Each structure stands twice: as C-alpha cells, then as structure tokens.
Amino acid sequence: MVRYTADMSRAKKAFQLRIDAKTFDALQGWADDELRSLNAQIEYVIRDALRKAGRLPGDNTSQSSSKNEA
Numbered sequence: 001m002v003r004y005t006a007d008m009s010r011a012k013k014a015f016q017l018r019i020d021a022k023t024f025d026a027l028q029g030w031a032d033d034e035l036r037s038l039n040a041q042i043e044y045v046i047r048d049a050l051r052k053a054g055r056l057p058g059d060n061t062s063q064s065s066s067k068n069e070a
Contacts, residue, residue, distance in 0.1 A: 017042070 019027075031041035050056040 027041055027045075028038050031038045034041065036044065047056065
C-alpha cells in the first residue's frame with residue numbers, strides 16, 4: 001500500500017521495505033555516523049544512486065558526464 005503525506009508539495013510516498021538484518025544494521029550504523037535518521041539515510045543512498053546513474057528526474061549532468069568518460 002502506498003500512502004501520501006499531508007503536504008503534497010513534497011509528495012513523499014510511504015511503503016514497506018524488507019531487508020536482511022545485516023543490511024539493516026549497516027544502514028543504521030551509517031545513518032548514526034552521519035547524524036541522520038535511518039529513513040533519511042535510505043533516501044540519501046537511493047537519490048545518490050539515481051543521480052550517479054543519470055536517472056534522477058531533471059538531473060542530466062551525471063548521465064552526460066558518464067558518457068564522456070567512456
């Protein structure tokens with residue numbers, strides 16, 4: 001089930017995520033080191049991966065630079 005937050009200007013969707021215990025612990029430790037919540041850390045990791053892959057909507061810089069490096 002996907003739920004929308006009350007503030008639609010940010011349009012965040014809530015969903016369940018199932019990950020193994022070792023991955024969870026590693027993410028929690030990383031979040032703690034960077035003074036983020038676990039949720040914020042997961043969002044950061046996903047957005048960074050999307051940006052690096054050139055798949056973040058409105059961000060074409062990574063995709064074009066990756067093609068130039070090849």
